[in-house]
Amino acid sequence: MTKTTFKQCDVERAVKAAKAVGLVVSTVEVVTKDGTTIRICGQRDATAANPWDEVLDEQSPSVRPPLDR
Numbered sequence: 001m002t003k004t005t006f007k008q009c010d011v012e013r014a015v016k017a018a019k020a021v022g023l024v025v026s027t028v029e030v031v032t033k034d035g036t037t038i039r040i041c042g043q044r045d046a047t048a049a050n051p052w053d054e055v056l057d058e059q060s061p062s063v064r065p066p067l068d069r
Contacts, residue, residue, distance in 0.1 A: 006030055 015025050030038045 005033060 018025050026042045028040045
C-alpha cells in the first residue's frame with residue numbers, strides 16, 4: 001500500500017472552504033499519486049425542495065404529465 005500524501009485536515013479544509021462559499025458537499029474524491037481514487041459519498045437530502053414541486057403542485061392532476069417509472 002502506498003503512503004498517502006493527504007491528511008484528514010486537508011479534506012476537512014477543502015470541505016469547509018466549499019461550504020463557506022455556499023456549496024453543498026455530498027462527495028469527496030481524492031486521487032493519489034499512484035492513481036488510486038478514494039471516493040466518499042454521502043446520501044442526498046431526500047427532503048430538499050425542488051423548484052418544480054411548487055409549479056407541479058399548482059397544476060391540476062389532469063394537466064400534469066404522467067411520471068415515467
